[in-house]
Amino acid sequence: MVGASGVEFPLPLSTQPMEARTAEALPWDDGPWQYEPKWDGFRCLAFKDGKTVDLRAKSGKPLGRYFPELIAALSALTATEFVADGEIVIEGYASFDALQMRLHPAESRIRKLSRETPAQLVLFDMLAAPGGQSLIELPLHDRRDAAEDFVAKARSKALRLSPATTSLATADRWLKDAGSGSVDGVVAKRLNDPYRPGERAMVKVKRLRTADCVVGGFRYLTGTRQVGSLLLGLYNENGQLDHVGFTSTIANDERTALTERLEELRGGLGFTGKAPGGPSRWSTERSGKWEPVRPELVVEVRFDHVTSKRFRHGTRLLRWRPDKAPHQCTFEQIA
Missing domain, CATH: 2.40.50.140 (Nucleic acid-binding proteins)
Incomplete structure (x- = not known):
């Protein structure tokens, strides 16, 4: 999709992330299910074409100017023409407070914080593989393989793969440990489902x-x-x-x-x-x-x-x- 600058991304910048509906308990029937930690950060779709990178929030607003270290890290990857879905987090701090501080109007302040509290993109889905092939219609288990391969080849400190499990017992343990730090619940996704932009096709459960x-x-x-x-x-x-x-x-x-x-x-x-x-x-x-x-x-x-x-x-x-x-x-x- 050609943007205003002439950059051609594999998918439109207006692509909406798949969302989740709230539930009181983790689903186990009508699966199979994959469970992941629910990160307490900024949901982000990362688009790349050549060396050009664009980060978009769930609202569709650009995030790149607030996280120059992520723009630089993704731009430096050998992989090109991809779209990844993840969460921007800051480790070692009260994550959301540190993230909020990054949304500052002064570029000098942003640059200083990007050095002091560098962000990471926790990746959990691939919408387009390196090279530009769309993966949206593929089932989650294939997209998960693509995400694992992408992070392994990237070898970047700015990228890491979100844990995932098909074990309900493991997901229950994650849920019991949630509620502080950068994890505030568990998300469940059907392994055989395609990516559904803008739809509440996932299930999120928080520890209350x-x-x-x-x-x-x-x-x-x-x-x-x-x-x-x-x-x-x-x-x-x-x-x-x-x-x-x-x-x-x-x-x-x-x-x-x-x-x-x-x-x-x-x-x-x-x-x-x-x-x-x-x-x-x-x-x-x-x-x-x-x-x-x-x-x-x-x-x-x-x-x-x-x-x-x-x-x-x-x-x-x-x-x-x-x-x-x-x-x-x-x-x-x-x-």
């Missing part, structure tokens, strides 16, 4: 855990005076309440009463340790303004991933815990 958290503040719904989200905290080893995330799963018929309850508790610092920050380029959906409350309320929430001692995603409110003292809500729960 619960924690009792202190409500240290709240945010109003945009344009209203009703609570939109609760700001959650846990006590650190110094007895300070650190902000660890939020939950916005509040039933509409409970908002009015909950707002009144929270407004009665307004005052003080709310969080005595790490407090919620303002809006950033990564979280445009949230207002930076929040209302501190006295740390008297405890809620039990369900979460799936922890990075840098914070919930990676929003949590689900399960129930209020009037039986739990706030000082009992410590980081030991999510260690």
Whole structure:
């Protein structure tokens, strides 16, 4: 497919990655299945023609300027005219925090971070083999062979192959170990299926855990005076309440009463340790303004991933815990 620059990639840059639907348990029937770790990074399709490389996010937006070390590494490979599917991760760090730092407007900052926290492309599928032959219609087991061969011949520190297994027991062990670092679950794919761009043809399962958290503040719904989200905290080893995330799963018929309850508790610092920050380029959906409350309320929430001692995603409110003292809500729960 010829791009605006005249480069001819094996597949269009608009090709969408195959996606996954969420399930509560790993599938085992209606297979055979291949299981892989679910990486907590930036999903990426890597396109190459000659020496020209283009990295595309799941949204279709270009990622190359933020990861010059990957562009250089893929450009240097002897393999040409290929399209690979993988996840950009940074090892040795709280992966997603380090990745977010890479999406910086200043090129000098990007270059510095590319040296200090070099990224890797964890490869798990091949859409076009070196030479440009499309593999999309081939079953996964053939595409997996192509991916293994590609990484083995590349011999690049910037590339590695994602583990895979057909053993449900092994996948269960991976799932039990997920939830911190760069892995946040397991993905299941049918071995005999072709690649289905843009379709939710895979299954993803995350390890779900619960924690009792202190409500240290709240945010109003945009344009209203009703609570939109609760700001959650846990006590650190110094007895300070650190902000660890939020939950916005509040039933509409409970908002009015909950707002009144929270407004009665307004005052003080709310969080005595790490407090919620303002809006950033990564979280445009949230207002930076929040209302501190006295740390008297405890809620039990369900979460799936922890990075840098914070919930990676929003949590689900399960129930209020009037039986739990706030000082009992410590980081030991999510260690």
